[in-house]
Amino acid sequence: MEISFRLKFPHINRPKILAVALLSTVVYFISRFAAPDSLQTLVLKCVPNILFIYLIYQSANGHSLTTYAQKVTTGLCWATLGDCLIGSDESWCFGIGVVCFCVAHVMYMGAFGFHPVNPGRAKQVYGQALLALLFLAGIKFSRDEPYFIDFMVQVAGCGLYLLFLFGSLWRASAGVQTWSRVHTWLPDLRIQAAFLWIIDDIILILFDLILPIRGAWIAVMTSYYLGNALVAVSAALSNEEAVRGGASGATPDGFEYQRLSALHNIPA
Numbered sequence: 001m002e003i004s005f006r007l008k009f010p011h012i013n014r015p016k017i018l019a020v021a022l023l024s025t026v027v028y029f030i031s032r033f034a035a036p037d038s039l040q041t042l043v044l045k046c047v048p049n050i051l052f053i054y055l056i057y058q059s060a061n062g063h064s065l066t067t068y069a070q071k072v073t074t075g076l077c078w079a080t081l082g083d084c085l086i087g088s089d090e091s092w093c094f095g096i097g098v099v100c101f102c103v104a105h106v107m108y109m110g111a112f113g114f115h116p117v118n119p120g121r122a123k124q125v126y127g128q129a130l131l132a133l134l135f136l137a138g139i140k141f142s143r144d145e146p147y148f149i150d151f152m153v154q155v156a157g158c159g160l161y162l163l164f165l166f167g168s169l170w171r172a173s174a175g176v177q178t179w180s181r182v183h184t185w186l187p188d189l190r191i192q193a194a195f196l197w198i199i200d201d202i203i204l205i206l207f208d209l210i211l212p213i214r215g216a217w218i219a220v221m222t223s224y225y226l227g228n229a230l231v232a233v234s235a236a237l238s239n240e241e242a243v244r245g246g247a248s249g250a251t252p253d254g255f256e257y258q259r260l261s262a263l264h265n266i267p268a
Contacts, residue, residue, distance in 0.1 A: 014055065014236060018229065021051040025225050029218065042087060048225050049080040052232035059236035066242045068111050069235040075107035076228060098161060105164040105197075108231065109171040112190055118174035125173070129166035132202060133159050140210050158205065165201055169194035189234035196227030 028044040035041055056065065056073050065073065078100050086097030137155045140146070146154070172190040200223040207216035 014059070014233070017051060017055045017058070018233075021048045021055075021225075021229065024048050024051060025221075029221070032217070042084060045083050045087070045221075046080050049076050049083065049228060052076055052228050053080075055232050056235045056239065059239040061239075061243055063239070063243050066235075066238045068238045071107050071111035072231055072235040075104040075111065076232065078104035078107060079228065098157075102161060102164045105168045108168045108194075109164075111235075112168070112171035113175065114171065116175050118170075121174050122170050125166050125170040126163075129162045133162055136202075136205055136210065139206070143210065161201075165198060168197060189230045189237075193227040193230040193234070196223045196230070200224040200227065 024044065024047040028041065028047065031038070031041045031044050053073055053076050056069050056076075060069070082097040082100030082104065084097075085093045085100060088094060088097070133155070136158060137151075140154065141151060169191070172194040200220050203216060203223070204220045207213045208220065
């Protein structure tokens with residue numbers, strides 16, 4: 001069953017929306033320096049993602065979002081919910097926030113598609129994830145020397161999250177050779193976004209949870225917002241391409257692999 005998202009927004013060009021999102025990020029940074037635990041700071045933390053979602057809907061110009069854009073938008077919504085929860089002092093809120101980010105990465109993986117599977121790329125990406133996990137676990141154990149059971153639970157939790165995190169990179173890069181044959185911007189934007197998400201979370205785990213460094217959150221949030229901005233722009237461009245390509249508006253699968261394959265005579 002197809003779900004249609006048709007919302008009409010006033011037309012504002014992409015650079016202006018991105019400029020407002022950048023300004024809101026700066027305001028959030030200032031607010032976090034001044035009042036890190038205030039409700040105002042929490043609200044401001046969500047504003048850039050809300051603007052990225054607005055950018056995606058506005059780019060459709062009243063037509064249906066492409067399947068890619070729908071899934072990216074859903075991922076951003078889950079990430080925004082995770083932002084609200086992960087900053088809480090309550091441990092259960094932090095845990096639910098992490099789950100929200102896992103769901104967000106599942107949505108991104110679905111948006112990037114599962115064709116071609118490219119198991120060779122999966123081995124490369126998850127090999128890197130394993131090295132990152134061993135590196136983080138080694139630092140954690142050498143610094144705190146925790147109880148073995150607690151340590152293994154933490155390693156398992158971190159490993160599970162890295163499974164989803166690096167999964168986004170795997171799916172973003174799995175079809176890069178095929179996509180490059182049609183000279184599209186899409187793989188570049190989504191691969192860069194996936195790399196930025198990995199940088200953001202590795203810094204968060206290393207310098208905020210294991211080796212706390214004052215101000216590390218600036219690098220975390222900067223790379224996080226940049227990644228979200230890139231994937232939102234890719235979704236907006238897919239909407240615009242679909243609107244230009246169809247007389248009746250955006251097709252639900254406007255920028256999927258199958259459509260491009262047919263368009264450029266590439267064997268499926």
